[in-house]
Amino acid sequence: MGRRTGWRTAGWWPGATRRSRRPPVAVGLAGAAVVLCALLMPGRSAVAVGSQAGAMGSATGASVGYAFAEGARTVAGAAGTVDAPGLKPGKTYRSSLPRDGGLYYRVELRATTTAYVPVTAVPPAGVAVSASDGIRVSVQDANGGSCSYASARFGAGLSPRPVTALGMRQVGGSLCQGAGTYYVRVERLEPAGTAGTAGVPGSGGVSASGAWDLELAPVAEPRPQRAGATSAPEVWDSASPEPVTGEPRRRAGGAGFATAHALGQGVWQTDMEPGQTLFYKVPVDWGQQVHATAELGSSNGAGGYVSGALDLALHNPVRGYVDDAALSYNGSQKAAALSPLPPVEYRNRYAVLDAVRTMRFAGAYYLVVHLSEGMADTFGQGPFGVTLRVRVTGTPHTGPGYAGQSEPRHLFEVTAQDREAAVTGWSGGGGGGDAAMRALAAGGIGAGSALLLGLGLWTVAARRRAGAQMRVNAQKPTA
Structure with missing residues (x-):
């Protein structure tokens, strides 16, 4: 199921004119419909189409590629520390990782800053x-x-998909303390066994050739204003909650962390294609617990079996891996649930268990859902229906009170806008130009449906205007 090793730290566990016969509203709707068509016409750049497809997710049968953060700076990792390029917390970077050898990057840290460097590899x-x-x-x-x-x-x-691992320097341990220069090393893991045969799945032969794209998003966490307890809470409700029930709502997913669409508590549905990965974010405040299950609906296709058909993973606000669950598929509906997780508390960083230590701050927790490429060979190209059941429990309380701002700003907070986004589904990334696309994606409306909707509303508005004008004419005195 794609298990990751958790964080390990060395030595410590931490208006219209007369000529216009169309009503202004109709003109606006028609214009929006035309814009939507233009966005989907051939001739647009691959980058633009890819970015908006990523924002729309499965609502338009989009590409299964990863949506990198808009405006991310491209840097080339170095073979050694001397030439290592600098990374600044709060900024996002793109890079490329070759098959052989590791790459180095450099970060300058203050003595009181805990730093996190999540690296997402995209084969x-x-x-x-x-x-x-x-x-x-x-x-x-x-x-x-x-x-x-x-x-x-x-x-x-x-199945090739984006995978994320997290490096960190935590304040308060016995090693790696003090201000100075620190280095981030990124390398490929060696496949188990021999080098394998090219073209044979699972052998490692094909993945051994060619580079993988990288996204690096370093984060700085300031120290708390006052020293608190240095041990993790010992008691919390570890019982598995009952799955959320109710009428499902459509919610497309984003194609990357930067374009993740917000989810709140409820039952959510989308469609996925084999090889696709969708990103969602759930606001979880201090003192709250999050739980999620993913269900893969039944198929009308021929029988068969796919191991690891669907993977559901949870990542914390710095993109650190928390937990995952996977399911195998034989054509009948199947479900996978995350393990019970503790309430979000600052003190969790002092726990030994990874699943507790990673629930260390409030903010957006990411649900990452991947449908295996192997589904295509056995059950066809789909799309396949996926249901997410998300529950957030607990009464929010104030946080530790940081002595400064995080980089990026307000990362470890849950705001009223965040809670509203969990209802509307708008993402936090993609830029202002994608706002209309994000709104359509949030409602699960495809571009073709949007066009028909716009034309339909245009017709209704025009008819209402004509009726109103007839009533006015009828009331005029006759000569």
Whole structure:
């Protein structure tokens, strides 16, 4: 199911004119419909189409590619620390990882800053991967000491998809303390067994050739204003909650962390194509717990069996892996649920268990859903219906009171806008130009449906205007 090793830290666990016969509203609707058509016409750049397809998710049968953060700066990782390019917390970067050898990046940190460097690797679509293929991310100090390491693998689905591993330097430990220069090393994991045969899934032969794209999004967390307890809460409700019931609502997913669409508590449905990965974000405040299940609906196709057909993973606000669950599929409906997780508390960072330590701050928790490429060979191209049941429990309380701002700003907060987004489904990324597209995506409306809707509303408005004019004419005195 694509298990990742969790965070490991060295030495410590932490208006209309007369000539216009159309009503202004109708003109606006018609214009919007025309714009929607133009957006989908051939001739637009691949980048623009890819970005908006990512925002629309499965509502338009979009590409299964990853949507990188808009405006991300491209940097080339170095083979050694001397030439390592600098990364600034709060900024997002793109890079490329070759098959052989690791790459280095550099971060300058204050003594009181805990830093996180999530790295998302995006292999080309269609390449063969093994269960143990993936990446490893580590952070080192100027003396070569190891601060942390983490890895992410593709798992039993043998399906190429974005995988994320997190490096970190945490304040308060016995190693990697103090202000200075720290280095982030990113490398590919060696597939298990021999080099394999090119073209044989799971052998490692094809994935061994070609580079993988990377997205790096370093984060800085300031220290709290006052020192608090240095041990994790010992008691919390670890019982599995009952799955959320009710009428499902349509909600397309984003194609990357930066374009993740918000979800709140409820039952949500979307369609997915084999090989597609969807990103959602759930606002979880201090003192709250989050739980989610993913269901893959039954198929009318021929029988068969796909191991690791659907993977549901949870990542915290700094994109760190928290937990995942996977299901295998034989054509009948199947469900997978995340394990019970503790309420979000600052003190959780001092726990030993990864699933507790990662629930250390409030903010957007990401649900990442992947449908294996293997589904196409056995059950066809789909799309396949997926249902997400999300529950958020607990009474929010104030946080630790940070002595400064996080980078990026307000990362470890849940605002009224965040809660509203969980209802409307708008994403936090993609730029203002994608607002209309995001609104359509939130309602699960495809571009063709939007065009028909716009024309329909135009017709209704025109008829109402004509009726109103007839009533006015009827009331005029005759000569």
